[in-house]
Structures are given as C-alpha cells and as structure tokens.
Amino acid sequence: MPPKRKNPAQAGGPAKRLASGTNTPRSRDSDEEYAEDASAPVSDEDDEGMDHLVKKFTVNSYSRPAKAKETAIHDAAARLFGNRDHSHLALKPDHEDRPLWIDPDQGKIIMETFSPSFKHAENFLINVAEPQSRVSRIHEYTLTSNSLFAAVSVGLTTEDIIKELDLLSKTPIPESIRQFIVASTRSFGKVRLVLKNTKYFVESSDPSVLQTLLQDEIIGPLRVDTAEGFTKSAAPKMGNLAIPGTKMAAGAKQAVQQAPKDDEEEDDAQKQAEAMTATLLDEDDEEEEREQVHSFEIAAESVQEVSRRCRAIDLPLTEEYDFRNDDANADLDIDLKPASQIRPYQEQALSKMFGNGRARSGIIVLPCGAGKTLVGITAACTIKKGVIVLCTSAMSVVQWRAEFIKWSNVNPKDIAVFTADHKDSFSGTTGIIVSTYSMVTQSKGRSYESQKVMDFIENREWGLMILDEVHVVPAEMFKRVTYKVKAHSKLGLTATLLREDDKIEHLNFLIGPKLYEANWQELSEQGHIARVQCAEVWCPMTPEFYTEYLNSKGRKALLFTMNPRKFQACQFLIDYHERRGDKVIVFSDNVYALEAYAKKLNKAYIYGGTPQAERLRILENFQHNELVNTVFLSKIGDTSLDLPEATCLIQISSHYGSRRQEAQRLGRILRAKRRNDEGFNAFFYSLVSKDTAEMYYSSKRQAFLVDQGYAFKVITHLHGIDAMPNLAFKTPQERRDLLMSVMLQIESDASLGDVERIEGDLFSEARGRYGKKKAKRTAGMLSDLSGGQDMAYVEYGKSRNKELAGGKGKHKSFMTKLRRDAERRKGGI
C-alpha cells in the first residue's frame, strides 16, 4: 500500500508556511512567481506538508553508541519529545547569538540559518561535519568519524574543533561529544602516505607513531628500507600555493606579463612578481624553521594493505603529493587560459585540496551543473604533471577532452582518448589520458591496440587521477583502478555522495575523505545554478488500469507508468511549457513507455539503442531548432548531458527509490542558460500514479533533494486538462486498447527481461553482463505480438526520430508540416 500523506493544511501554520511551494526557501519573490506562473496548470489545494521535513531529522549516520541519558526536566510537553528531550542542557546566557544546538546522544548539530553568525558557523561546520539537510531556516549536520577525519586532513586540530564548536553552541559542549571528538581525532593526520621521487613513504612528525606502526605484525614486515631509525626531512611548507584561475594567480600573472609604464609601476610589478616567485619556490632559508618529519619506505604493491591496516588500527593514512618537489615526473605544459576564472566555491573546494602546498587526495562534492569539470581541470593545471581522467561513459570522455581544450592552453596533441573507438596515447613525455572505468579495468579480451595503451598507462606514474561520478563506481572496480594506475593523487568528483547500497564508506578508504561539499540553495541564489520549482503530479489510475494493477502478481511498474491519466498529464504539461517557450526533457527509465509516449506525441526520443549519429542529430535539433522543443530520454540522459537550453523536466518513469537518479535528473535543468534572466525558474515535474507503489518510491527519491532545500509541491489536478483539444486516451475504448498492448508488453518482457543496455555506459554494461537478458525492442515484434489493427499503439508507428533523420526531401516536408502547424496554432485554427 502507498504511504498515507498528511494534508499539510492540517499540519498547522508553520507547516503551511514551510511547504507552500517554497523551493528556493529564502526567497519570498520566487514563491509569488510560482503561484502566478503555474496558475494555469497547477492546483494549490494540496501543498506538500511537513512529512519530508520530519523525515530528514531521522537521517543519521552517527555510529557512536548512545550514552545513558542524564535526567531530563520533565514538563507537560516532554512526552512529545520522548528520548529526544534535551531540556536538561543548560543554555548559555547569550544563547540567542549562538547558532548551534548539539544533540549529545547522536552527534547531530542543528544550525539556525537566521543567526548573525550563520555564515561563519556554516564555513566551520562544512569542514567538520556531514551536511544532512539544508532547508531554509534550519540546517542539520552530523559529526561522524569520517567527517572528523576530513577536518583533520584539512589542517584542523582537536582543540580547534572543540573550541570553535563551544563558541558557536547555545549550550556547553556535551561531554559525550567532547569525548567523541577527542577519540576520533586523536590519531587522525598523524601519519601520511607520501610519494617522493616515485617511492612511497609513510611519514609522521612523531617518531613514536612510526614505531607503533613498525611493531604492527602486518605493517612491520612491509617496510622496504632496512636501515635503523627513520629518514628525516623538513615538513612541507603550509598554505602558500596559488591556484590558477583565482584572483591571486591572475594578479601575479598580470604583474609579470604586463609591460610596466613607468619606474614606479615597474617597481610594483617587480615586487609582486618576486613575492609570488618566493611563494611558489619554497625559499630555502625558511626550511630551517620548519618542523622535521620522519618516514620509512614501503613498496608500491603494499600501499593498499598498509592503508587498510592503518585504518583498522585507527591510524588512517592521509595521502598527499608533494608535486612541486617531484623531479622524477615530467612537467606538463598546462595552465588555465587567461579568460578562465574559477568561481569562489570552486576556489574554496580546491583550496581544501591544495591547502598545505601539496595535493591531498579526496572527494569534492558540487551540485550537477556547478562545474566539477573545471575544478578537475584547475587541479590538473595546479599539479602540472601527467593526468588520467576516468569517466562513466564514452560520451563523457569526449566532453572532458573538449572541456580541457576549452578552459586550458594545453596542446590538443597532449590529450589522448582511450575508449572502444579511440585508442590514442600522447607522443610527448607526459600528457593527459581520458578514458572510462570499464576500459581501464577490463580484464580479458583486449585487442592488441587496447593492450598497448593499457601497458602505457600501467607502466608510468601519473600526477593526478581524476575520478568522475565517483559515487557510482563499485568498490571492486576502484580497487582494480588503483592497482593498475599509479597516481600520486586522486580527486573524486560527484554531485551526490550517496549510494543506495551504503558502500559510500569505501570511498574514504579508496580515494580519500570528502574535502568539500557545496550548498545547492546558495549556489542557486548566486545564479550559478538555476532556481527550480519542483512538483509531484498525482495522476489517478483509470479503473481498468487499477483493477489490473491490483490483480497482477508482479511486474506492475509498466501499469503505473502507462496509466492513461499520467500520459494525459504529460501531454498537457508538454503543451503548456512549450507554449511558454520552455525546452522540455521527458525522462523515462522504461524504454517501452519512452517509445510509446514519444511516438504517440510525435516527439523525438533517445535511448541506449539509438545510434550515435541519430542522438547527436536529435540533440542538435533540440538545442537549435525552435520547432523541436521536447525530447524524450531514457536513463542514458541521467548524467553528463550538457543541454543548457533545457528549462523543464518531466519524469514519467524512474529507477525505484533512487535518490541519486532524482538529483542527477534535476541536474539536467540546473545548468539552464536562461538561469540569470529576471524571474526565471526551471521546472521539475515527477508524474506519479496515485495509490500505487510509485508514490512510495517517489517520496524516497525526493529525500536527498528535500535535504538540499527543495520543496516538492503536490499537484492533484492540472487546471484546464479536461478542456485540452486532442487529449489522448479520452475514450474508454482507447484506454482499453492501451491496456491490452501494455499487458502484451508485460508478457513479452517477462520472458525477455527489460534491462536497457547502454553502449559505453559503465553501469548498464555491468548489469547487461551480470544481470538479466536485455529486451529486444522492435516495432515489428510489438505489432506481431498485438496482432490487432485497431490497437492504440499502431498509431505510435510514426516516429519523430525518423522524420528528423529523414533524407533531404523528407526532412523538408517535416519542417514544412511543423511550420504549418505552428502557423495554424498562431492563427487559432
């Protein structure tokens, strides 16, 4: 049974205020715009209520065992809070000026965003705790051992963390929390894994820590150098690196490049250039003042084992690359182009990576469309050594290469591509290789050329390995990647550090800690990503579909996806948004539904089986042809599709409760070109068949976005839908015919499997290999199965894809038809 939803009107004043279509919560204006904007199709009668907000407060990644609770002061309201009653905690006299509440039992931190010290507190918390939920007035974070590890790895000490938390907290820091911080950070950051002149060293400023490691039964025997004692050297110089694309770097460069006009200016420029050179070159005289570090060597093959063991004994290794002192690997001639300026949040993310003059391995989390690619490219321009980029699909490989050429001055000959179709390697001493996870980890059946490139990759050292979409790569695959590719530093990029299988923990071990996570709402307020209005449209099932749904024993998904009322809602919304001038993407995971909807509505569609040339043609038309305003996409469009023209997204079928897919799909419209137009809003609709399992999945899917501050408005009725001319499936006969074809499809799928296989896509390939057999979808097979000429889907026979692909004559007549249609509409015919 679908979950019951509370009518928010009954949930009281605050619920109503929080839920009244406010998806950019801090902006009153946008609420009003939405009410006005959406007045035609949207009914206001059913706003989404507090349910999501309540749900967020149960999200918890805190693993510390709950402490016995001190006696709370019980009053009449105490029973409402149960064991979450923290009224025993004494408030500081000036608590109103402090923004944090700390839950002593679960390590949760609640932050008031309306506090005067909110900005300061946010900057601090982002370093030490995991953001769980960031809605308009209240943000929630959790202290975990991983988040504290990340804090230490960006240079904070135990004392810093406790002192700052105490300063910002409304109550004195609970003793349980203090103990947790001390216990978790005591040993973090004490040992580092460092590559120096192609050799791996375990390094620490405290020789007794190294002694402990050497006495360990696993790590001890893995030491390579047999000399007594440790190698001593000076600790790295901290925090003086200029990241390219930042004002500091730009200023320095200009100072060097511009010809000074007079002596005074010359002096100034000279001084600036000298200051910068001094910063970058680690001047020797400072060396003496620096702390000494001690180290011992381990073999490359032992790195994983040592790393795993160090975590097990609570002395996790921090990975850092002293690239400025790496003379063994050739320098890559790469810099950002003068016009490429990174944004403040990109700079902030990178400063976490390069904060102490070395490159720390770790993960940077930025919303879709916020420019992860440029972050990766800037990291490459900072390190200036060989770079390997791994992506999830061949399509992303092409995009990454193009972006390197767009943003940096790298010689295109220095960027090689390694995919099924291209097996290049660069000719110079160093360069960049862009490939996919599958290409690099494939174990058997390599062609001669492929093996040659692989040998090239395996037998050299890489300064930086960029791992795109890092959250979706299976741990086993990562292990193979890290074994095959010897990289001094690793940068993982992702929009959603979530996995439905809870294996996210592995990433800390395989790549490094999360270094930075941006706030979605903040970026949208600053105009870096679009403001989006999210809505869930509830579509009642028609009686014949619902009866079948209740009676069928499994494989019900196609019934709620093909629900005629959902189809009508989709048709109506497409029409409404096309008339507003929007460009619409319709997403369907189910390929049968994708084809059926697209053909019936005479729209172009792309799925795994669409040939590359056809895909490009359709996308080009969608981008540049004002007569092609809607495109249907299967899950192939979930990631890495850069369509800045798209301003409206309609989801008709999705992958169960996947929060990640929901966020990635939203990402397709976050990059809307028109995002900075006055009053602009992008729209995200999720069409859900009422009283079916889809409602449960839908609320699960939204959890992540709700935590990022998006509010989903529930639409129970689309005004004007009944009066829409040409509305599909209006008659019972049409609906029965549709049901018949759907039932036939369900039967055929039961024998063939329904997994879409996407060439070059890591995940569908894996599923294709290990999962069920894929469905073969041809028009012939469907009509053969149905057998009846009067079946509704016979109408689907004409395909917009063919029309777009047609020869010159065909294309022309199609365009003429489109133009005539448009003129007729204008003339009100």
Ligand SMILES: Nc1ncnc2c1ncn2[C@@H]1O[C@H](COP(=O)(O)OP(=O)(O)OP(=O)(O)O)[C@@H](O)[C@H]1O
């Ligand atoms: N500093 C910047 N200045 C100007 N444009 C930028 C900047 N950073 C990113 N962009 C632009 O923002 C858009 C989105 O960037 P990108 O494709 O890297 O996003 P992404 O975070 O990788 O998204 P996804 O997760 O969806 O793949 C691109 O068009 C890119 O050119």
